[in-house]
Amino acid sequence: MSERGQKGLQPGSLRIDLALAGVVCVATVVLLITAASAQTNYLIFSPENFVDTMKTVGVNVSAVNAALAKQDFPTAKAQLIRSRERLALTITFWRDRKKDDAITILRDALRQMDDLDTLLSASPVDSGAASSLVKQIGANCQACHAAYREQDQSTHAYRFKPGLVQQR
Numbered sequence: 001m002s003e004r005g006q007k008g009l010q011p012g013s014l015r016i017d018l019a020l021a022g023v024v025c026v027a028t029v030v031l032l033i034t035a036a037s038a039q040t041n042y043l044i045f046s047p048e049n050f051v052d053t054m055k056t057v058g059v060n061v062s063a064v065n066a067a068l069a070k071q072d073f074p075t076a077k078a079q080l081i082r083s084r085e086r087l088a089l090t091i092t093f094w095r096d097r098k099k100d101d102a103i104t105i106l107r108d109a110l111r112q113m114d115d116l117d118t119l120l121s122a123s124p125v126d127s128g129a130a131s132s133l134v135k136q137i138g139a140n141c142q143a144c145h146a147a148y149r150e151q152d153q154s155t156h157a158y159r160f161k162p163g164l165v166q167q168r
Contacts, residue, residue, distance in 0.1 A: 045092035077120040084113040109140035
């Protein structure tokens with residue numbers, strides 16, 4: 001092989017640098033296309049997930065109220081943490097449906113739960129302030145239910161208002 005041909009294939013040569021740049025560009029485009037297609041129409045938080053989560057939240061919030069009534073603050077705090085952790089997951093459901101008002105209500109409820117957690121961590125616990133926060137959290141729950149859920153009058157079970165589940 002001639003001296004000229006050998007120089008073109010040595011590391012650091014323009015020919016190899018351009019070839020590597022081309023491979024990197026093609027790989028990047030393939031990865032971006034794959035990532036974009038993987039994100040479309042991927043159901044992250046289904047209506048069934050939402051219902052199951054809200055049932056769990058309801059049980060835990062009831063336990064918070066019962067523990068506060070007994071002034072059992074450590075139990076109230078533990079149940080509150082579980083409630084908050086589960087409720088926070090529902091943001092995906094609301095984002096998927098582009099419901100900014102529900103997201104605002106959710107964030108307010110989560111902030112109030114954080115405030116209640118802080119109150120329950122204090123010594124002594126201000127039970128009056130804790131009761132007030134529980135009422136505010138409940139008001140947020142009711143606001144969201146009023147906007148997006150309806151209650152069966154005979155069973156008292158909640159269901160989505162018509163059209164919400166199909167919106168995506």
